[in-house]
Amino acid sequence: MRRVNASPAIPADQLRLSVAPMMDWTDSHCRVFHRLLAPSARLYSEMVHANAVVLGDRARLLAMDPCEHPVALQLGGSEPALLAQAARIGADWGYDEINLNCGCPSDRVQAGRFGACLMREPALVADSVAAMIAAAPGVPVTVKCRLGVDDDHEWERFIDFIDTIAEAGCRMFVVHARNAWLKGLSPKENREVPPLRYDWAYRLKRERPQLQVVVNGGIADADEATAHLQHLEGAMLGRAAYHTPYLLHQLDARWSGAVLRSRAELLREYRPYVEAQLHKGVFLKHITRHLLGLFAGQHGGRAFRQILSEGAHRPGADWALLEQALSLTEREPLPT
Template sequence: MPPSAAIPAERLRLSVAPMMDWTDTHCRNFHRLLAPHARLYTEMVHANAVIHGDRMRLLAKDDGQHPVALQLGGSEPALLAQAARIGAEHGFDEINLNCGCPSDRVQAGRFGACLMREPSLVADCVAGMIAATPDTPITVKCRLGVDDDHEWERFLAFIDTIAAAGCRMFVVHARNAWLQGLSPKENREVPPLRYDWAYRLKHERPALQVIVNGGIADLDEATAHLGHTDGAMLGRAAYHDPYLLHRLDAAWFAGETRTRGELLRAWRPYVQAQLERGTYLKHMTRHILGLYHGERGGRAFRQILSEGAHRPGADWSLVEQALAVTEIPQGLPFDERAA
């Protein structure tokens, strides 16, 4: 099979995982401001929704988000090919197939993590997507296995089957997915992490691009992964502590580290433009609640935004009010409960 279009190696070093209910267009816009070099991903969208649903909402993005990838869910090659074509026509820089989500709803639709037990089907899906979008990279995000699948050979056979269909890049969430007995949240925390499998994959298949994902929570840990794989993908850490994303981008791409306040105020033009279009402030500020994670005034910052952003007429002045509690000079009285 002809291979998928390639992604330049330097564009894979840092990325933010697709996260349901979180990585919408507002979140991605904020993350792009924090990390100019990071690769961003949409929430997972089912192929049927792309074909038949509200594309203006489901595929919403702005030109400043590039490079940005569309993650698709599904297991029918023809539908995934059609959805991939639509995604490419909407300007996405990559189409990623989800083979890692373990939720009951996803399993009922025969996609997500359960596809790891059907490598031939995944290969057919990938081949169809590549044929439909020869100029747009087609990639796969997967786990190490499902349930009690702990055989390296089984995992490698899955990868090799998909690679033979033309896939060049794999995002490996370095833990198993349990299809029964664990919630999606527990599936992100309970199965043990085995980064060594991602490292081994890169070592044994050096021609493939391998991105490691799962449990990466600080700068030193993320940096260590670069010695073994092509890149590190942050998930919850990038959302709950978004300043970490900024620090990584600055450290890895020789950029200037800006303060949290500078970064947030640089987001003001976007927020005001969205407010003028009728977007409620709460739909944007929910993505910045972790900006002052662990910092003086962080709790009060979150509280002001959480309590005020849903009120009618809430505007940028609320964000300034929240910022003000983080900028009380050292030495002045400060309510420690707000930290």
């Protein structure tokens, strides 16, 4: 019997809205910005391999600002003992959740026998989850997965995977509601080509009501995200949250009843963090790359993006550049 203890449940109000773990995107600078936009959202780190957490530069890999809470650390790996060590370290660093990646389809991940290919090894995932729960008591251990791999389209295979992991103590699953194709599709194509089947996530919740289920994949607007809440605990946004980040604020305000604030007001709240990072020697370009979509589709949005893209890499670039970019969004458009 694998089970030691059931992983703690996550408070329901922290599951309604979350931002997906995204490689090269959801670093600490990004998460602090998203926290300003969505005070109620649950944030996730980029995926970090367990071996890197155990042996690597933790100060860089696990960097986190206190304002980010609640924030989860996503781990990659397939060795239960190593994952347990990494989970314990993540808990010690203050992460509010440890999430195991069983959904990434990249070649590099497959070569390391982790990510989406783990969906064909439920017993190994269960052993890993049980070890992580034992190593990080009191911190929820969760799994992010796909519906299946390649031509695995049988509900029975999917639910067997879920049940095996749940038996090991996992109570929360983030379901990217499409298959992962391990051959012939790039990671980008794997986020777009395999058809979405949200009904499987809904069915999972109906048939296993004791589990917490969050859906991910292709959620692009506020109405669609809201519709998922009729069936599940939450909706996780990925690319939409990054490329049109104001959507996070719109959803957070809509679901919490908070007052909707302007883009400029929210961005100016980011100033103390930006200036503190600049004082530490961080280059502005590492921060502003996460802001480029804030005014997407708005008056001055293209100019805002251009100013930041062209100026943030220059020596001495500071907050004044953001004010310059903001000024272009605040001017009245010329009459036509």
